[in-house]
Amino acid sequence: MVTVLKLGGSVITEKDRPETLDGEALAALAEAIAAALDDGAVEDLVIVHGGGSFGHHHAAEHGVSASEGIRDVGGIMAVHGAMKTLNQFVLSRLHAVDVPAVPVHPFSAAARDADGDLTLMTEQVATMVDEGFVPVLHGDGVVHAGEAVTVLSGDELVTELAGALEADRVGLCSTVPGVLDGDDEVIPHIDDFDEVADALGASDSTDVTGGMAAKVRELLALGSPAYVFGPDAVGTFLAGGDAGTRIG
Ligand SMILES: Nc1ncnc2c1ncn2[C@@H]1O[C@H](COP(=O)(O)OP(=O)(O)OP(=O)(O)O)[C@@H](O)[C@H]1O
Numbered sequence: 001m002v003t004v005l006k007l008g009g010s011v012i013t014e015k016d017r018p019e020t021l022d023g024e025a026l027a028a029l030a031e032a033i034a035a036a037l038d039d040g041a042v043e044d045l046v047i048v049h050g051g052g053s054f055g056h057h058h059a060a061e062h063g064v065s066a067s068e069g070i071r072d073v074g075g076i077m078a079v080h081g082a083m084k085t086l087n088q089f090v091l092s093r094l095h096a097v098d099v100p101a102v103p104v105h106p107f108s109a110a111a112r113d114a115d116g117d118l119t120l121m122t123e124q125v126a127t128m129v130d131e132g133f134v135p136v137l138h139g140d141g142v143v144h145a146g147e148a149v150t151v152l153s154g155d156e157l158v159t160e161l162a163g164a165l166e167a168d169r170v171g172l173c174s175t176v177p178g179v180l181d182g183d184d185e186v187i188p189h190i191d192d193f194d195e196v197a198d199a200l201g202a203s204d205s206t207d208v209t210g211g212m213a214a215k216v217r218e219l220l221a222l223g224s225p226a227y228v229f230g231p232d233a234v235g236t237f238l239a240g241g242d243a244g245t246r247i248g
């Protein structure tokens with residue numbers, strides 16, 4: 001029973017203040033994750049986190065997105081370095097509550113071809129899980145044929161991992177309580193992109209990878225149900241309950 005959980009960058013950081021952690025939000029999520037592992041609600045867990053004010057500010061500053069690449073090593077290292085810093089914060093908070101979290105830096109484990117299609121090494125993630133660890137991956141830069149380096153979003157990693165590890169449950173924890181309709185009410189279930197396309201916008205803050213519309217598209221392509229929910233519902237999701245919006 002593999003669960004893939006993404007901690008949104010907009011949840012664990014102050015998204016509009018460069019390189020600022022939301023330590024309280026991260027600690028609360030770490031507690032909920034530790035509790036779910038302790039009481040056996042979740043057996044095998046893979047965590048992915050987004051960029052928030054660590055990755056996205058540098059990516060915007062250096063003009064790199066998921067499709068527009070950069071070759072400048074200084075810019076590449078600014079994005080990758082900031083994401084490694086954020087990853088270290090996430091690991092530390094998980095270690096503080098005895099979650100056996102270990103890092104995977106996607107820059108060194110992935111590539112895109114000229115069409116933008118991603119290949120991600122997942123054998124090491126599977127072995128980490130088999131050995132009782134909780135791998136923690138993150139949005140990152142990725143080498144991209146013909147573009148040098150582009151941005152690899154945490155959402156894309158979630159999709160890849162869910163397929164490769166045959167995940168039973170997939171969850172994206174964001175700042176919103178779910179995908180919202182035109183009246184800001186949570187849409188309980190989405191199984192068709194066009195039905196909700198009008199309500200889906202970009203992110204409110206600096207985000208080079210696309211906000212809610214891109215998430216819904218990625219999750220609908222999964223083939224297994226996925227959930228988008230707010231930080232308060234992470235325990236419900238990990239316990240196997242219906243949290244926020246079910247997609248697919
Ligand atoms: N219909 C919608 N329902 C909910 N959120 C929406 C909608 N349309 C746009 N959004 C925006 O999408 C944001 C969530 O996407 P965003 O990419 O910012 O989140 P994240 O995954 O938590 O962050 P990161 O990409 O840094 O990991 C919300 O905060 C909101 O601003």
Ligand SMILES: C=C(C)CCOP(=O)(O)O
Pocket residue numbers: 009049050051052055056059079083138139140141151152153154155208209
């Ligand atoms: C901007 C970078 C490097 C990470 C993007 O990951 P996301 O926040 O999941 O979209």
